[in-house]
Amino acid sequence: MDTCDNRTRTFYIETFGCQMNVHDSEKVAGLLLAQGYDAAASSEEADLVVLNTCAIRDKAEQKVFSRLGHFKADALAGKKTVAVLGCMAQLEGEKIFAQAPYVHLVAGSASYRKLPSLLVQLETGNQRVTGLEYDDQAFETEFTRRNNPFRAYLTIIEGCDKACAYCVVPFTRGPERSRTNASILAEARRLVAEGYTEIQLLGQNVNSYRDPSPHRMSFAELLAAVAEIPGLRRVRFTTSHPRDFTREIVDAIDSHPTLCNHVHLPVQSGSNQVLARMAREYTREEYLEKIALIRSARRAISLTTDIIVGFPGETEADFEETLTLLDTTQYDGMFSFTYSPRPNTPALRLDDQVPEEEKRRRIIALQAWQREIQLARNQKLVGKQFELLVEGENRKRGQYTGRTTNNRVVNFASAEEKLGSYVPIRVTGAGPHSLVGERLAMSVASQRSPGTERGE
Ligand code: 5AD
């Protein structure tokens, strides 16, 4: 690495995986800027390339290795420093150097705070440095550089104490560590003062939140406290574990219109046998009780889920139970995955692996099934009016896109909109994954804030 010139060094971060990773990258960017680095416009121009990685499925890891190959020549020529951060770094550790010897730095998600000192080690001549220890606290930084000017991610809990048999997260992100309510609320207030109107509370398992301060604020109380911050219009939270999902959370949503009408509640499978083998700690019936709780709310709350097909031992009959669960629950959205065996996980010891070809057949059937459900649900919304947060634009084509409080995407035509503003629309068309709308004139009702979707 050439450290002789006095030019300001530049960095570029590429992020793989979930929202937690996206937000971690924002924290790392903030740290690097505070260290005097400048942001580069592309990885080609950057002196330091950071890959913030995901390890949830094997495919995610393969993607990172193929991306790393892209930087090999520059790294070997001393033109670039290459850092691998995140879940894959934590999981694979030194093995990354074996597969990609030109990588300079490997640091797990619990060691980011040490990044400045790790970089100093590199600059002072170390060829390779690692940071793989677990830091006891949640990773907070006052420097966070957020990418989105109106929706802010805010971490409330790190890690996971569950032990789902397929999941690598307890190994990559370590045990649960919650932030104090005071530090969360202070950050939320600061965000509102900076102009943010939507906050998304993040954690691997947000409803396991345990306030470490003497106050012991519950997750539902924390939701209410954030929702009551003046100036905030939308609060979301993800991800919830069905086992820890309580009536208090539904009550909080009911009594605080600022809390969005959307719950992401991963079920993973509709079969009790598979759920038990997965060690999910609930049965299909118990899960459906939680769904009934959510459906009993005064406000119509959208539901989305995650599903894994082809878990070891999943029979055709088990798979069909997942399909009937989709019918019963009527999700508004679903993320689906074929089971991928991961290092260290208990599921590795299970026999009866489902052949890849069969996994593919099941996921295609599952997605087609859910597509029909979503299309029918969305078609019922034609003619209804919603408030959107405008999030994206294609100015040349006069096209904009926004989200309802229920997290539905709506595309609409308009001459000019301000990104980050809230506008009323009427739904004119529906597809399985998004709606089409027409912009309505600003009504008194829609200016009154916070957006409640009354379509269902
Ligand atoms: N294989 C396939 N999907 C997985 N997920 C987690 N681990 C695995 C794995 N080993 C899915 C789960 C989880 C989502 C984030 O990723 O559905 O909810």
Ligand code: SF4
């Ligand atoms: Fe993984 Fe289960 Fe923890 Fe979710 S709750 S992160 S699936 S171990």
